[in-house]
Amino acid sequence: xxxxxxxGATLFALSARQVTKRFPGVLANDRVDFDLLPGEVHTLxxxxxxxxxxxxxxxxxxxxxxxxxxxxxGTQVRLTSPRHGLQNGIAMVHQHFRLVDRFTIAENVxxxxxxxxxxxxxxxLEDQVAQVAERFGLPLDPRVTVGELSAGQRQRVEIxxxxxxxxxxxxxxxxxxxxxxxxxxxxxxxxxxxxxxxKSVVFVSxxxxxxxxxxxxxxxxxxxxxxxxxxxxxxxxRKLAELMVGRDIDLSPRRSRVAAQETLLQLDKVGLxxxxxxxxxxxxxxxxxxxxVGIAGVSGNGQRELAEIVAGLQAPTSGEILIxxxxxxxxxxxxxxxxxxxxxxxxxxxxxxxPSLSIVDNLVLTxxxxxxxxxxxxxxxxxxxxxxxxxxxxxxxxxxxxxxxxNSQKVLLAREIFAxxxxxxxLVVCSPTRGLDVGAVEAxxxxxxxARSSGKAVLLISEDLDEVLTLADKVxxxxxxxxxxxxxxxxxxxxxxxxxxxxxx
Amino acid sequence: MIIGNFRIxxxxxxxxxxxxxxxxxxxxxxxxxxVGGIFLALTGHSPIGTYGSLISHxxxxxxxxxxxxxxxxxxICTGLAAAxxxxxxxxxxxxxxxxxxxxxxxxxxGIALAGHLPxxxxxxxxxxxGAATGAFWVLLPAILRAKLGTSEIVSTLLLxxxxxxxxxxxxxxxxxxxxxxxxxxxxxxxxxxxxxFHSFGTSNTxxxxxxxxxxxxxxxxFMKRSNFGYETSVFAxxxxxxxxxxxxxxxxxxxxxxxxxxxxxxxxxxxxxGPAGKVDPGLLQIGLGYAxxxxxxxxxxNFVAVVLTAILFAGLxxxxxxxxxxxxxVPIAIAVVLQGSVLLFALGGExxxxxxxxxxxxxxxxxxx
Ligand SMILES: Nc1ncnc2c1ncn2[C@@H]1O[C@H](COP(=O)(O)OP(=O)(O)O)[C@@H](O)[C@H]1O
Ligand SMILES: [Mg+2]
Numbered sequence: 111x112x113x114x115x116x117x118g119a120t121l122f123a124l125s126a127r128q129v130t131k132r133f134p135g136v137l138a139n140d141r142v143d144f145d146l147l148p149g150e151v152h153t154l155x156x157x158x159x160x161x162x163x164x165x166x167x168x169x170x171x172x173x174x175x176x177x178x179x180x181x182x183x184g185t186q187v188r189l190t191s192p193r194h195g196l197q198n199g200i201a202m203v204h205q206h207f208r209l210v211d212r213f214t215i216a217e218n219v220x221x222x223x224x225x226x227x228x229x230x231x232x233x234x235l236e237d238q239v240a241q242v243a244e245r246f247g248l249p250l251d252p253r254v255t256v257g258e259l260s261a262g263q264r265q266r267v268e269i270x271x272x273x274x275x276x277x278x279x280x281x282x283x284x285x286x287x288x289x290x291x292x293x294x295x296x297x298x299x300x301x302x303x304x305x306x307x308x309k310s311v312v313f314v315s316x317x318x319x320x321x322x323x324x325x326x327x328x329x330x331x332x333x334x335x336x337x338x339x340x341x342x343x344x345x346x347x348r349k350l351a352e353l354m355v356g357r358d359i360d361l362s363p364r365r366s367r368v369a370a371q372e373t374l375l376q377l378d379k380v381g382l383x384x385x386x387x388x389x390x391x392x393x394x395x396x397x398x399x400x401x402x403v404g405i406a407g408v409s410g411n412g413q414r415e416l417a418e419i420v421a422g423l424q425a426p427t428s429g430e431i432l433i434x435x436x437x438x439x440x441x442x443x444x445x446x447x448x449x450x451x452x453x454x455x456x457x458x459x460x461x462x463x464x465p466s467l468s469i470v471d472n473l474v475l476t477x478x479x480x481x482x483x484x485x486x487x488x489x490x491x492x493x494x495x496x497x498x499x500x501x502x503x504x505x506x507x508x509x510x511x512x513x514x515x516x517n518s519q520k521v522l523l524a525r526e527i528f529a530x531x532x533x534x535x536x537l538v539v540c541s542p543t544r545g546l547d548v549g550a551v552e553a554x555x556x557x558x559x560x561a562r563s564s565g566k567a568v569l570l571i572s573e574d575l576d577e578v579l580t581l582a583d584k585v586x587x588x589x590x591x592x593x594x595x596x597x598x599x600x601x602x603x604x605x606x607x608x609x610x611x612x613x614x615x
Numbered sequence: 616m617i618i619g620n621f622r623i624x625x626x627x628x629x630x631x632x633x634x635x636x637x638x639x640x641x642x643x644x645x646x647x648x649x650v651g652g653i654f655l656a657l658t659g660h661s662p663i664g665t666y667g668s669l670i671s672h673x674x675x676x677x678x679x680x681x682x683x684x685x686x687x688x689x690x691i692c693t694g695l696a697a698a699x700x701x702x703x704x705x706x707x708x709x710x711x712x713x714x715x716x717x718x719x720x721x722x723x724x725g726i727a728l729a730g731h732l733p734x735x736x737x738x739x740x741x742x743x744x745g746a747a748t749g750a751f752w753v754l755l756p757a758i759l760r761a762k763l764g765t766s767e768i769v770s771t772l773l774l775x776x777x778x779x780x781x782x783x784x785x786x787x788x789x790x791x792x793x794x795x796x797x798x799x800x801x802x803x804x805x806x807x808x809x810x811x812f813h814s815f816g817t818s819n820t821x822x823x824x825x826x827x828x829x830x831x832x833x834x835x836x837f838m839k840r841s842n843f844g845y846e847t848s849v850f851a852x853x854x855x856x857x858x859x860x861x862x863x864x865x866x867x868x869x870x871x872x873x874x875x876x877x878x879x880x881x882x883x884x885x886x887x888x889g890p891a892g893k894v895d896p897g898l899l900q901i902g903l904g905y906a907x908x909x910x911x912x913x914x915x916x917n918f919v920a921v922v923l924t925a926i927l928f929a930g931l932x933x934x935x936x937x938x939x940x941x942x943x944x945v946p947i948a949i950a951v952v953l954q955g956s957v958l959l960f961a962l963g964g965e966x967x968x969x970x971x972x973x974x975x976x977x978x979x980x981x982x983x984x
Contacts, residue, residue, distance in 0.1 A: 134626045134971075423858065444861030453859075461859050464852040475849065475860045479842040 122184065123148045123310045124169060124200065124279050129178035131164050138164040140334040141178065146279065146312060149305050153313045153321045156331035157354055157547035158515065162314045163205065165331070166281045169312070170202035171195030193222075199278035203268040203285060211257035215239065218256050219271045243270045246303045247296070261288035262296075269300065280304065281312045286320055290408035291575060292612045298324050318347045318354070318361075318548065319576055330354055355549045364559045365599055366583045370398040374450070374567035375420070375536045380429035382415050382591075389415045390426070391591045397567040399535060402558065404582025404599070405571040408611050412591035413571045414456065417540045420569065421453040422446030433536055447476060450533060452526040456540035456571075458515075462522045465511035469496070469503065472510055473525050495524040499553070516550025519543075523554065527561045537561055537568045543577055555581060575607065589613045625970040639968045640913070643960030650960075651953045660945055668941060669950075673934025680930075681818035685890060687922075687929035688820075689714070689882035691827040693907025694914065694921040695834060696878035701908075702838075702916045703851045703871045709756065709771025710879040711904025712778030713749040717880025719782065720748025721887040722793060722894045725806025737809040742826075742884045749880015750873045752778065757872035761865045767872065779899065786896050793894045803893030812888050821889035828922055830878075835918040847871060879904060901932070909954070913961050928954065 126144040130137070138161045146152050154162045167173040169180060171189030179186045182198050189195045192202065209218050216236045236252040243250045248266045256267060265285060272280055282301075286294050301311050301324060315321050321328055322345050329339040330353035338353040351359040375397040382390040390412050397403045407413060418424040420431060425440030432438070433449045447453075455461040463472050470485055470492045477488070492506035499520045503513055510518045519542060526537065539558065543551040558581060562568050571588075572578050578585055585602055587595035587610040595610035597603070609615050652662035672679045693710040700707035724744040729737040756770035785793040787801050795804045812821045838844035850857040850867050857864060886898060910928055914920035935950020 134628070421859075442861060443859060447861065455859060457855070460853055461855045464849045464856045466852045467848060471845070471848075474845065475856070479845065481842055482840050483842055483845045 121148075122146060122181065123150075124312075125181040125184075126165060126169060126175075127179045127181060129165065129168055129175045129180070131161075131168060131173060132176050133164075137334045139168065139175070142331070142334070142336055144169075144329060144336070146310050147326075148310055149308050150326045151301055151305055151311045151313055151324055153315060153325035153328045154331065155315055155318070155321055155328050155350060155354060157316055157549070158545065160316075160331040160354075161334040162316075162331055163283055164334075166202055166283055166312060166314055169195075170200050170281050171198075172202070196275055196277065199276065200281070201272035201275060201277035201279070202281040203265065203272060203283060205283045205287065207264050207268055209256045209264055209267060212255060214253050214255050215250055215259075215267050215270075216252035218267055219252070219274050221271075223275060239270060239274060242274045246270075246273060246307075247300050262290070262293040265289070265297070266300075273304075277309070279310045279312070281314070283314045284316065285313070286315065286317065290611065291608050294320065316354075316547070318350055321345075321350070322347065332356060351548055355547070357549075359548055359552055361548070361552060361555075361580065363580050363599075364555060366401050366562055368400045368563065368565075370401040370583070371565070373398050374434055375538075375569060376430075376432040377420070378430040378432070380416075380419060380426045380431060382419060382424065383427045384415075389591050390419065392429070393591075393593055394429075395586060395593065397536070397569050399565045399567050400562060401583040402562050402568040402570050402581050403584045403586065404578035405569065405586050405588050406575050406578040406607060406611060407573065407588035409573045411588045413540065413573070413588060415591070416588070417453070417455065417538055417571055420446075420538050421451065421455070447534065450535050452530045452534040452537045454522055454526050454537070454539040454542055456544070458519055458522050459511060462526075463510045463518060466509050468507040468509055469501075469513075469521050470506050472521060473529055476525060476530065491529060495521070495528070499524055499557070514547075514550075516546045516553065519546060519550065519554060520557075523557050527557060527566070535566050537566050538571070539568060540571045541573055542570070543572075543574065551577075575604075575611070579604070579607075587611055587615075620976055621974050622976075624973045625966070626973045628969055628971050631968050635968045639964040640961055642967075643964045644957060646960045647953055647956035650956045651949060654952055655945070655949065658945075660943060665938060665945055665949070669931075669934035669938060671934075672937040673930035673932075678818070679933060679937075681815070681820040682933045683926060683930040684824050685814075685819035685821065686933055687926045688824045688827050688889070689885050689903050690906055690910060690925040690929055691824075691831060691922055692882035692885060693879050693904050694910035694925050695827075695831055695907075695918060696875045696882070697908045697911035698914065698916040698918060698921050699834065699838075699878060700871055700875035701911060703847045703867070705760070705868060705871055705875070706768045707753060707756075707771050707872055707875045707879075708768060708908055709753060709774050709876070709904075710882070710907045711902065712771070712775035713752045713876045713879035714883040714904045715778040715782050715899060716752040717745040717749035717883030718887055718891075718894055718898075719785065719793065719883075720751075720880065721745030721884035722803060722806055725810035725887055725892075726792070726804060729807035729810035732809060734809045737807065738812060738888050741806070741810045741888055742881060745884020745887065746877040746881040749883065750877040752880070753872050753876030757869050757876075760872065761868040775904070782894060782896050782899060786894060795893070803891075803895055805893045806887060810888060811892055814889070819890060821885070823885040823889050827885070830881075831918045831922045838918070843870075879907070882907070909958055913958065931957075 122145045124146040126142055129139050129142045131139040142165055144165065156162050164173065168175050171192050171194050180189060187198055216239045219239045220235055239252040248270055250266055250270060256264060285297060289297060304311055313324060326342050327339065328345050328350060330337050330350060332354060373396045377393055377395050380390060380393045395403065405413065419426045422441060422443040430437055430439060433451055436449055438446050438449050459465045470488045473488045473492055474483055489506055495501060496503060496506060501517050501520045503517060510521055543554050558568060570578060570581060579602055583599045585597050585599055585607065586593045587607055589610060595607060595615055648666065655662045655665050673683055674680055693714060696710050721741045721744055724741045728740060732740060752774060753771060756767045759765035759770055760767040785791055786803055793803055795802045812823060814821050846862050846867060850862060854864065882903060891898060906928060910921055910924045914924040931950050931953055935947055938945040939947055
């Protein structure tokens with residue numbers, strides 16, 4: 111760190127010195143050093159569990175470090191609470207928002223503010239809040255109740271709140287996790303406006319792709335330690351990935367290497383109307399053996415319904431679904447499965463797997479079980495998968511909820527891709543890498559690629575555009591329940607896809 | 616909490632070692648006895664002497680242990696009934712009422728059918744009909760729960776009161792089928808001799824105790840190995856996952872609740888083929904249905920542990936009751952206090968199973984640079 115210290119510690123707006131923080135059984139932060147310059151965007155990058163949120167929480171006063179110190183403008187501060195942090199100009203926007211749904215935006219923003227006049231005048235407050243919002247390019251109507259807002263809008267409320275309370279340093283914990291690409295762009299504009307106003311931003315992320323654009327400096331953490339710190343210009347994704355994971359990572363596009371064959375999954379003018387609202391409108395698509403068809407789109411545009419219709423959890427209100435040429439509309443999950451469908455739902459631990467049951471018992475889930483459950487062969491199968499897919503677990507009888515996200519996803523994929531074997535040649539996969547580490551993402555992508563090569567027809571529904579672009583041979587964009595854009599994987603124009611996702615095509 | 620230079624914290628355990636599963640209940644038992652001992656000392660009884668006679672009357676004397684096993688027999692059944700349903704997050708708290716109905720149903724069979732049957736057929740028939748009437752008593756709550764999602768807690772509880780009044784009506788309120796016609800004293804009509812087991816020797820223990828224990832072991836095995844047991848465990852863990860795998864939630868809910876009701880009904884039937892031989896409202900005052908829920912909870916819904924816990928509880932009851940007739944009579948309330956404290960400490964002990972007590976020296980924050 112010394113080389114960046116141009117003339118003394120006072121230059122840094124905020125620093126961590128040898129910060130150590132322990133949780134039961136984990137060393138969440140291990141002698142971490144971190145420095146933030148005034149007016150800088152400094153990204154904290156690392157996989158899940160690397161210790162980023164912990165460090166940010168120490169910096170904002172939520173956690174007290176077990177060892178080490180926090181320095182504000184070069185002098186040590188012993189922050190006792192987030193409020194104390196705020197008195198020092200430090201605010202954090204948490205991964206999980208802390209807003210009151212039934213209050214208006216203005217009320218939420220001023221909530222907890224100490225220096226309010228005795229008599230609150232709603233109009234004044236609203237004007238003040240609107241002013242702050244406008245100054246940083248955060249369009250908000252202060253009179254709207256928070257319960258009605260989207261995730262992106264709530265985040266803006268949190269940021270406005272921090273700014274209103276006089277934050278000079280903003281810690282944003284995984285701010286892009288819930289945003290669509292256009293919203294991410296807007297957030298970046300806000301961040302730039304803040305740095306132009308002399309404020310500094312710590313931007314926490316586990317997504318490689320986005321950090322390069324916005325950061326003046328990227329500090330990478332792994333297993334509670336800082337593994338490197340790279341200035342703007344020196345940062346390339348491959349190098350950052352290696353710092354994050356500790357080994358070389360390949361996230362380059364994977365495309366079908368065999369010619370696609372017969373059509374295995376076909377949707378013909380499928381529609382779903384529920385409670386008078388059209389959730390899925392007239393979707394037709396086909397997936398052939400040996401190809402991956404990717405469905406891109408911002409979350410909430412019908413992805414979930416589409417997947418559930420194909421999987422037999424919901425019946426479409428119009429149109430036909432054919433698997434291997436046989437009509438499967440509304441015949442129920444078990445029969446759809448028998449017809450040849452394997453399904454990896456978005457909610458892996460609450461739907462795809464039974465979280466308290468063991469790996470062995472979870473492999474049994476989709477088997478034909480008879481009167482007594484045959485766990486012997488399932489155990490053999492589980493142990494083979496654990497070895498083959500490098501699933502990190504104490505043993506095959508461990509509950510799946512105790513596994514990391516990547517490892518439980520491997521269990522689910524193993525069951526849906528391999529355990530089902532050739533009986534199910536259609537694979538529907540929803541957001542398979544959401545919340546996973548780069549290393550696990552690579553492994554999951556490799557598995558999906560293998561499934562494709564083995565002649566399965568894969569329908570990949572994902573909110574992660576990069577993921578769709580990396581894997582799909584054909585890309586469809588879903589917007590308000592309709593397919594609004596369709597393009598071959600190798601001909602994708604990213605900008606056109608982005609616009610289609612925002613409904614602007 | 617900070618005391619001087621030390622910080623005392625509860626720290627969650629990542630995993631609980633196996634021995635704690637035994638140590639915590641054992642520890643809670645000891646603490647419960649200490650609390651009961653204080654209670655005894657305050658009321659002018661010697662704790663050691665009282666406990667000595669409690670243990671001898673409840674467990675170690677031959678009369679004590681047979682009385683205890685006799686009382687434990689129906690308690691095992693209601694405990695199994697509660698454990699069976701609670702495992703699937705179906706909170707059947709109507710064991711009490713289902714047990715009464717089991718008593719009514721089996722008494723009917725014992726009076727009306729048993730006379731036409733040889734002993735080897737009569738007893739099973741009476742037991743099965745008792746179980747069936749117990750299941751019948753949970754049918755309505757089960758359907759409401761499975762089809763409409765109505766809380767089974769409320770509906771099964773309410774039916775307990777209906778069942779209680781039904782029994783009272785049959786014996787005290789009317790001169791119907793179940794009332795003994797030969798005497799003006801209100802009591803149940805006795806079942807046929809072929810419908811009754813003989814007790815072991817002159818004791819109060821009946822062969823039903825063997826049935827209850829075998830049932831517990833069979834259930835343990837069945838729920839561990841069978842597809843039905845597997846599906847209920849998936850359903851209990853995550854209903855969405857069960858739906859995803861194409862399991863039939865309605866069918867599972869119905870069968871679990873009905874089977875639970877049948878087990879509770881069997882408790883009532885075991886009274887009829889055993890000590891009571893008739894519908895006996897006097898037995899209802901001891902609340903074996905509700906006690907079954909407590910037993911199941913203490914046994915952490917493990918069927919084999921239900922047997923041991925039921926015997927422990929029954930012994931406290933039996934031993935507690937006999938203290939009343941000693942030279943320095945101890946109120947029956949002491950047994951109730953003990954039961955309550957065992958439960959409280961067992962639940963409180965959970966904290967120590969899940970967490971670890973840590974005492975750390977408070978550290979001074981130092982600046983490294
Ligand atoms: N409040 C907590 N209690 C116990 N363990 C925690 C707590 N917060 C974080 N951890 C653990 O500390 C490690 C670092 O977590 P975190 O800082 O949240 O990582 P990141 O934000 O980089 O994903 C993880 O292993 C996590 O399980
Ligand atoms: Mg985090």
